[in-house]
Amino acid sequence: MAGLASRCFRHAPWVIALWLLALAGLVLAAQHAGAAYRDTVALPAADSTSAAELLPKGDTERVVITTTGTIDAARDQIEPLLRKLSDLDHVSQVVSLYAAPELVSADRRTAVIVVSFDAPADQLGPELAGELVETARTDNLTVGVSGQLAAMTVGAPNLGNAGIGLIAAAIVLLITFGSLTCVVLPVFTAAVSVGSALAVVVLLSHLLTVPKISTEIAALLGLGVGIDYALFVLTRYRQGLREGLPPGAALERAADTSGRSVVFAGVTVCLSLAGMFTVGMAFLNGIAITSAVSVGLTMLAALTLLPALLRFTGMRKLPRHSAPGRGWAGLARSVTRRPAPYAIGAVLVIVVLAAPALGLRLGVPGTGHDPPGSPTKVADTLLAEGFGPGANGQLVLVAERPDPVAADALREIVATRADVSPGPVPTVTPHTGPDDPATAELVGWLREVAGPGWHVGGAVAVQTDFSAAVTSRLPLFLAAVVAISVLLLAMVFRSVLIPLTAAVMNLLTAGATIGVVVAVFGGPIEPYLPVFLFAGLFGLSMDYEVFLISRIQEEWRRTGRTCTAIVDGLVSTGRTITAVALIMALVFAAFAFVDSRVVREAGVGLTVAVLLDAVVIRCLLVPAVMVRLGAANWWPSRRREHPAAPIPDARDKAGWIH
Numbered sequence: 012m013a014g015l016a017s018r019c020f021r022h023a024p025w026v027i028a029l030w031l032l033a034l035a036g037l038v039l040a041a042q043h044a045g046a047a048y049r050d051t052v053a054l055p056a057a058d059s060t061s062a063a064e065l066l067p068k069g070d071t072e073r074v075v076i077t078t079t080g081t082i083d084a085a086r087d088q089i090e091p092l093l094r095k096l097s098d099l100d101h102v103s104q105v106v107s108l109y110a111a112p113e114l115v116s117a118d119r120r121t122a123v124i125v126v127s128f129d130a131p132a133d134q135l136g137p138e139l140a141g142e143l144v145e146t147a148r149t150d151n152l153t154v155g156v157s158g159q160l161a162a163m164t165v166g167a168p169n170l171g172n173a174g175i176g177l178i179a180a181a182i183v184l185l186i187t188f189g190s191l192t193c194v195v196l197p198v199f200t201a202a203v204s205v206g207s208a209l210a211v212v213v214l215l216s217h218l219l220t221v222p223k224i225s226t227e228i229a230a231l232l233g234l235g236v237g238i239d240y241a242l243f244v245l246t247r248y249r250q251g252l253r254e255g256l257p258p259g260a261a262l263e264r265a266a267d268t269s270g271r272s273v274v275f276a277g278v279t280v281c282l283s284l285a286g287m288f289t290v291g292m293a294f295l296n297g298i299a300i301t302s303a304v305s306v307g308l309t310m311l312a313a314l315t316l317l318p319a320l321l322r323f324t325g326m327r328k329l330p331r332h333s334a335p336g337r338g339w340a341g342l343a344r345s346v347t348r349r350p351a352p353y354a355i356g357a358v359l360v361i362v363v364l365a366a367p368a369l370g371l372r373l374g375v376p377g378t379g380h381d382p383p384g385s386p387t388k389v390a391d392t393l394l395a396e397g398f399g400p401g402a403n404g405q406l407v408l409v410a411e412r413p414d415p416v417a418a419d420a421l422r423e424i425v426a427t428r429a430d431v432s433p434g435p436v437p438t439v440t441p442h443t444g445p446d447d448p449a450t451a452e453l454v455g456w457l458r459e460v461a462g463p464g465w466h467v468g469g470a471v472a473v474q475t476d477f478s479a480a481v482t483s484r485l486p487l488f489l490a491a492v493v494a495i496s497v498l499l500l501a502m503v504f505r506s507v508l509i510p511l512t513a514a515v516m517n518l519l520t521a522g523a524t525i526g527v528v529v530a531v532f533g534g535p536i537e538p539y540l541p542v543f544l545f546a547g548l549f550g551l552s553m554d555y556e557v558f559l560i561s562r563i564q565e566e567w568r569r570t571g572r573t574c575t576a577i578v579d580g581l582v583s584t585g586r587t588i589t590a591v592a593l594i595m596a597l598v599f600a601a602f603a604f605v606d607s608r609v610v611r612e613a614g615v616g617l618t619v620a621v622l623l624d625a626v627v628i629r630c631l632l633v634p635a636v637m638v639r640l641g642a643a644n645w646w647p648s649r650r651r652e653h654p655a656a657p658i659p660d661a662r663d664k665a666g667w668i669h
Contacts, residue, residue, distance in 0.1 A: 076121070121396065154386075154389070241312070371536060377403060409466045500553070504648075544613065566580060581630065
């Protein structure tokens with residue numbers, strides 16, 4: 012690490028130029044190639060997939076229109092719309108609302124135009140999707156479009172609020188360090204690396220199954236950890252300057268200590284994200300890969316771009332705060348003297364926050380949660396108002412061997428619980444909305460009463476199967492991520508109980524995080540969100556665990572007194588952990604205000620997870636539990652009179668991470 016940082020420092024102009032050229036080149040390449048995001052979920056063994064294979068392969072869209080008067084009075088406007096829709100490329104059929112009475116609402120103010128294409132939506136592409144939506148717009152009519160093709164036109168969430176998070180983080184940096192340089196360098200380093208990562212995500216969308224949400228998740232993680240990684244290196248560099256080292260030597264020491272911590276932290280996050288591969292879905296694999304790319308580039312920027320920038324800063328001022336505050340010393344002594352009340356209090360806080368998680372319901376929210384004004388959101392609203400809440404959650408019953416007699420008998424049974432259309436392929440319209448648990452129950456009931464040879468399809472059926480597939484693989488995923496974290500901590504601290512207690516506490520934090528998300532957003536919660544939150548939480552919490560425990564272990568190796576080591580470790584690192592967590596939480600919190608539901612959920616979840624883990628877990632529960640465990644914390648290690656060779660987290664006397 013020292014050699015890499017030294018070379019970047021000596022050849023700073025070239026390193027900075029290469030990073031900026033790489034950023035510009037990647038952005039231009041991404042703009043030229045365009046995004047090819049795929050939100051489709053491949054479920055080969057699912058019943059809904061079997062139904063889709065028996066249905067016509069072309070995509071079907073529904074253009075929903077409503078008027079201030081009646082559909083009949085607006086015929087002069089609707090008939091030209093029918094002709095324009097028929098002239099679109101790849102359109103095989105347009106079903107006129109005037110030829111199908113069931114396509115008109117009871118009050119004759121809302122109607123549906125069914126547009127059939129000769130190819131699936133993913134083959135038709137976003138350009139035709141845009142043409143469809145643009146063609147459907149008609150003066151004096153409120154128009155929405157529902158279907159897989161229309162969903163492609165729902166743009167990526169506006170990430171402008173992320174700038175607010177960066178400004179708030181910059182204010183915390185300025186207050187904490189008292190130096191404008193310490194504000195600009197971490198923010199600039201994170202911005203360059205995350206900008207490059209987002210361009211890479213766009214390019215990867217042409218090679219992998221990359222869902223649209225990957226961009227927001229990559230930005231969320233990259234900005235959060237990028238500022239912190241740069242901050243770790245920068246803090247240790249300042250300490251070297253304070254000790255009188257020349258800039259080059261100070262940077263080499265920072266790279267050997269803080270740089271190694273950054274590598275460990277980054278690799279841990281990436282390995283935790285890799286646990287998503289155990290679910291076995293290309294959809295989640297795309298999120299894992301793109302998120303890991305973002306974290307990896309921010310880690311690389313902290314080790315190369317930041318040292319190059321330091322060449323030109325001339326920064327020699329000391330940190331404004333040079334000694335730990337008395338508050339941390341008092342808290343540390345209080346926790347070690349009375350560990351039981353603090354442990355009980357921390358656990359109670361976690362239990363209260365985690366309680367709503369008992370009501371967790373996984374599912375893909377319907378288009379009613381799309382951004383306001385989007386064609387799919389408008390269509391969902393118009394369908395619900397004109398035809399009932401289940402109009403945008405229709406299901407289809409498909410037989411492997413069509414039998415009119417069996418179809419009529421099944422139609423009579425289903426009519427007791429839902430509306431059923433006539434025809435050889437019964438269309439079932441639930442009485443409840445796509446997000447209602449009763450609709451998911453209806454899917455299961457239909458499969459039971461239909462029996463062998465029949466399959467249930469439709470968007471709601473696909474979403475139900477997706478949720479079931481993720482849920483069935485969650486135990487393997489959880490075991491993989493927990494095992495990764497336990498093994499890594501065991502390698503670092505050569506202890507058995509420390510990794511195991513850390514895993515238990517991470518599980519507690521995960522439960523509280525999911526509980527807060529459920530309490531704030533209700534249901535259903537996207538099936539992949541708990542997977543992402545769990546992987547991200549385990550990766551990020553490892554940073555705080557290593558920062559705290561390594562300092563405690565260093566003191567224990569020197570003195571052999573566990574309580575004294577815990578006090579020293581908490582005094583030395585408490586302010587640092589909480590400051591770093593606050594910076595990361597401010598960035599995450601900014602994403603809680605974007606116009607995408609799943610991004611808001613991720614922003615709220617990670618904000619709660621970071622603050623809860625840093626304040627309640629690491630500063631209260633971990634010290635309290637360690638006091639009770641005593642010398643057993645370090646088994647099978649033995650105390651040595653002198654500190655071991657460099658631990659991944661070294662600190663100066665002020666408690667700042669190096």
